[in-house]
Amino acid sequence: MSVEFADRKKTATSLTGRVIAAYGRHFEVEVARGTVYSCVVRGKKKGVVCGDEVEILPAAGDQGVIETILPRTSLFYRSEIFREKLIAANATQLIFVLAVVPSCNLELLDRCLIAAESQRIRSLILLNKIDLIEQNEHTQVVAHHLMSYQELGYPVLKISAKTSVQPLIPLLSGQTSLLAGQSGVGKSTLLNALVPQAQQTTAEISNALDSGRHTTTHVRLFHLDADSSIIDSPGFQEFGLQQLDEESLARGFIEFRPFLGQCKFRDCQHIAEPGCKLLQAAQEGRFNSWRVACYHKLVKSLKKIHPWMEASKRA
């Protein structure tokens, strides 16, 4: 991580605020409700992200410079081998949105749950567009999978954002919720139903920044009430987890936790090692097969391979 936390020497004129919008190298920082500064970051400091608490130095008019990022309670981000994409800071809850159409990408769901677990962010799974549900084989498979996540302890809520977002509202109270999911699942529809001015704000920013030439991906925080807010992030099709080591990867699968730390090898990766308690539990049918397969796929994609595996590859 390249985030720098500058020393917290406060100058007489600096203000503390929250980043409520991040687009490229421009940030909107709210220092009091309704008082927003348009900011850039001083020097080469990187890594300011929507949701960050920051100290800014006001300049002319409503302009300002971000001087310091205050310590975070969480950072939700994805990391591919050559690229890191910070998404939001200080979120307390991830809302992963899936929809009946386009079909559910469970690997993407698992990846986001793992990223959230590693930052101690709780997760809520939201199945949208249930008005389109037809009783067929596909929907039965989806229902079965979602039931399994519920059994693991993740709340699953089924809604039709077009009809009513009412069932979601109590679950947002007191949280900084981060909306995530593939494009087309209905995140904008959901957000517009929750925050009526969201559509206008988004359109204004697109007009101001893009001039119709290109699309800037941006992340924005909206207040729901005095202590609840929601962060909207651009849809994504992939979610790299290269930031995690093997241990946090395995811990990201919450059902694996009771079995961790008991394998024969202390640094067991639970792939094919002898004396692996996790594999034993998997063979006993204690986990969902697709979660184990997902774990294996992810752990093998990490760069470091256990020496035992190296030896077995040569054997």
Ligand code: GDP
């Ligand atoms: P986003 O890319 O995740 O922001 O998705 P959008 O909010 O743009 O929605 C994608 C499409 O799904 C749009 O045509 C929406 O009108 C539609 N949509 C969103 N929510 C629902 C829903 O609950 N039911 C139905 N039938 N369509 C929906």
Ligand code: ZN
């Ligand atoms: Zn093991």
